Amino acid sequence: MPQPPKLEVCLSPALLHLFNPEGTITVIIDVFRATSTIAAALDNGASRVIPVSAVDECIRIGASIENSITAGERDGKVAEGLQHGNSPLEYPKEFVQGKTLVLTTTNGTRLLHMVKGADGIIIGSFLNLSAVCQFLIEQQKPVLLGCAAWKDRFNLEDTLFAGAVVNRIAEHFTIQCDSARAARTLEAQTGGKYLEYLKDSSHYHRLAGYGLQKDLAYCTTPNLHPVVPILRGNDLVVNS
Amino acid sequence: MPQPPKLEVCLSPALLHLFNPEGTITVIIDVFRATSTIAAALDNGASRVIPVSAVDECIRIGASIENSITAGERDGKVAEGLQHGNSPLEYPKEFVQGKTLVLTTTNGTRLLHMVKGADGIIIGSFLNLSAVCQFLIEQQKPVLLGCAAWKDRFNLEDTLFAGAVVNRIAEHFTIQCDSARAARTLEAQTGGKYLEYLKDSSHYHRLAGYGLQKDLAYCTTPNLHPVVPILRGNDLVVNS
Numbered sequence: 408m409p410q411p412p413k414l415e416v417c418l419s420p421a422l423l424h425l426f427n428p429e430g431t432i433t434v435i436i437d438v439f440r441a442t443s444t445i446a447a448a449l450d451n452g453a454s455r456v457i458p459v460s461a462v463d464e465c466i467r468i469g470a471s472i473e474n475s476i477t478a479g480e481r482d483g484k485v486a487e488g489l490q491h492g493n494s495p496l497e498y499p500k501e502f503v504q505g506k507t508l509v510l511t512t513t514n515g516t517r518l519l520h521m522v523k524g525a526d527g528i529i530i531g532s533f534l535n536l537s538a539v540c541q542f543l544i545e546q547q548k549p550v551l552l553g554c555a556a557w558k559d560r561f562n563l564e565d566t567l568f569a570g571a572v573v574n575r576i577a578e579h580f581t582i583q584c585d586s587a588r589a590a591r592t593l594e595a596q597t598g599g600k601y602l603e604y605l606k607d608s609s610h611y612h613r614l615a616g617y618g619l620q621k622d623l624a625y626c627t628t629p630n631l632h633p634v635v636p637i638l639r640g641n642d643l644v645v646n647s
Numbered sequence: 648m649p650q651p652p653k654l655e656v657c658l659s660p661a662l663l664h665l666f667n668p669e670g671t672i673t674v675i676i677d678v679f680r681a682t683s684t685i686a687a688a689l690d691n692g693a694s695r696v697i698p699v700s701a702v703d704e705c706i707r708i709g710a711s712i713e714n715s716i717t718a719g720e721r722d723g724k725v726a727e728g729l730q731h732g733n734s735p736l737e738y739p740k741e742f743v744q745g746k747t748l749v750l751t752t753t754n755g756t757r758l759l760h761m762v763k764g765a766d767g768i769i770i771g772s773f774l775n776l777s778a779v780c781q782f783l784i785e786q787q788k789p790v791l792l793g794c795a796a797w798k799d800r801f802n803l804e805d806t807l808f809a810g811a812v813v814n815r816i817a818e819h820f821t822i823q824c825d826s827a828r829a830a831r832t833l834e835a836q837t838g839g840k841y842l843e844y845l846k847d848s849s850h851y852h853r854l855a856g857y858g859l860q861k862d863l864a865y866c867t868t869p870n871l872h873p874v875v876p877i878l879r880g881n882d883l884v885v886n887s
Binding site: 419421422424425456558559561562563566583584585586588589592593596607608609611612639 | 658659661662664665792798799800801802806822823824825826828832833836847848849850852
């Protein structure tokens with residue numbers, strides 16, 4: 408019997424060069440809050456999300472697309488020249504359905520654009536945890552779970568999510584990666600109480616300082632938005 | 648009352664640029680096996696350890712120093728041209744006392760040479776866990792725990808040791824570092840059974856493949872060599 412495909416966890420974009428995304432399904436993880444917002448917007452009917460790095464690019468692309476929303480924050484506030492923020496709660500069905508969300512984020516978008524040669528790039532967050540797991544099991548391809556981190560610094564929320572995925576799909580994969588092992592242990596010991604564990608994390612403090620506690624609670628609730636956002640060209644769309 | 652000094656954990660040399668070692672006591676951690684061997688050799692009476700990166704440098708320096716031992720491994724074997732290996736068990740008192748150990752290792756030595764501007768650079772391993780903790784508490788300076796990792800890849804053994812230190816000295820420091828939090832959680836859940844937890848790690852498998860189980864058990868036993876090796880110029884000596 409052949410070995411099951413390999414699964415690895417990359418804890419920071421600054422470590423991505425140690426991995427080879429070629430042929431993998433790579434999962435981009437930016438729990439607070441880019442990948443949570445993408446899952447929410449697409450599940451709520453956005454036709455697509457276009458992730459971009461810079462605010463000016465966001466404005467330019469938004470202006471060229473009918474029925475689009477430009478969104479993005481810097482330092483916890485809607486960036487100058489954009490219309491909306493980076494909260495999954497800002498994109499309910501009645502607002503976002505049928506629209507193109509042009510979203511600029513720092514960590515998540517950067518990692519997404521760094522990954523080269525993957526067979527597929529999808530978006531992971533607690534909001535679509537089970538959908539991501541199911542997709543990875545079905546593909547039967549090597550998996551790279553890529554944590555977006557915070558300005559390249561290891562963070563707990565993305566690592567916890569990676570651990571949640573690994574703990575759910577480990578039996579289908581070959582795992583010889585210490586990062587995956589660490590992520591599993593961390594996630595297992597939270598007993599699923601993600602928010603509680605994260606209340607002492609650096610990013611929780613940063614975002615709670617902006618008054619975003621509601622966002623943080625939402626972003627740590629599993630399976631509210633059971634879709635698999637997948638990259639097609641420059642667009643993230645619901646895999647179907 | 649002023650805040651206690653900061654404590655941070657750097658999980659890989661590839662992340663070191665995100666930290667500022669200036670003014671810190673930086674602890675170099677390479678549990679399997681460089682920093683364990685250094686602690687053992689110095690506790691057993693070696694007059695100093697000179698850590699070097701390359702085999703030819705090791706040979707050259709060894710030839711220029713009386714009463715020296717050249718040591719180092721590549722792929723689990725004594726490197727060609729050197730006399731001894733990289734096992735703490737190779738350096739009992741009757742062999743090493745009064746001698747200079749010129750030691751070439753890859754991960755640990757590289758990290759040590761990367762750290763610039765620290766107030767002090769010391770060597771940490773389970774073998775000198777309590778001595779390191781005591782030293783850090785006494786210094787009352789910011790602390791950077793630097794994991795040597797494996798070719799820049801995150802590893803469990805160095806992270807566990809970092810967690811063991813943080814769990815013992817946290818009350819004396821300000822900790823706002825997710826890596827430190829993760830390391831604490833990992834270490835706490837092992838209940839001190841380090842070897843058992845590490846038996847599924849990548850480095851354990853690699854070294855056990857070379858028949859080094861005895862080394863691995865030794866390197867995960869706390870406080871067999873209660874010294875603080877500190878860098879003075881190019882030499883590691885016992886702090887006194």
